Amino acid sequence: MGLLGAHVSTSGGICNAITNGEKLKCDAIQIFTKSQMRWDAKPLKDKDVAKFKEMWAVSRIKKIIVHDSYLINLGSPDQEKHRKSESAFIDEIKRAKEIGANFLVFHPGAHMGEGESKCIKRIGNTLNEILEEIDPGDVTILIETTAGQGTNVGYRFEHLRDILAILKSPGKFGICIDTCHIFASGYDIRTKNAYENVMREFDNSIGTNKIFAFHLNDAKVELGSRVDRHENIGVGKIGKDAFGFIVNDKRFSSVPMVLETPGGDEFYKKNLEILRGLIR
Ligand SMILES: [Zn+2]
């Protein structure tokens, strides 16, 4: 089984993420270190960071994932937006390092009409530039699979493979698989056979040893719809079985698997019960 958990709120202070994760008996959590809909943010206060680390050390939480701001588009062809994205991403790395997070997850980017291959190159090159500015240290940066909504790239494993191929320090990067996103982008994981086929395809393209995190979300929409709408586990179009394949997959036994399902803590609780009930 993986390290099960959820994307928890930091409302009222970053330390509350630990409290919220503990309440849900999370073994891994994901957080935003700033408002996900804003460019700017106040720096984290030293005393909050110290308290956060102290609380984490004595909690059951083993791994912490930071998710970057939704505004960041490292593949933007618009110079101003690209510049803003690059500096915001550097700040995300800085904050993730400060709190001692294990992973920083980001959506690769959207081409805004410029075309996928240019966008993929720009994302790879930008990541190289960013790593010349800041060393992520112990934070591994994870590229998330996308649903392919709008002009987003990253909905094919090949896109992620091609980004990784450009990177000068690929060892500092990995992949986060979002179940809702891959399903929406056309990867069927509803039966054991289908799941194994998808994993084989991933393995051939990138290598399953590069999967460092999962977002466990059911999908409100059909296979291949390219629409990103998360649903609670077992009540969406993916269904419960797929999550059983993942949580029992020995390749991912120490990989964090966090929920990003709708409805808040009450639903997280229910979803985590379902996931734990699937463990053999
Ligand atoms: Zn996700």
Ligand SMILES: [Zn+2]
């Ligand atoms: Zn999503």
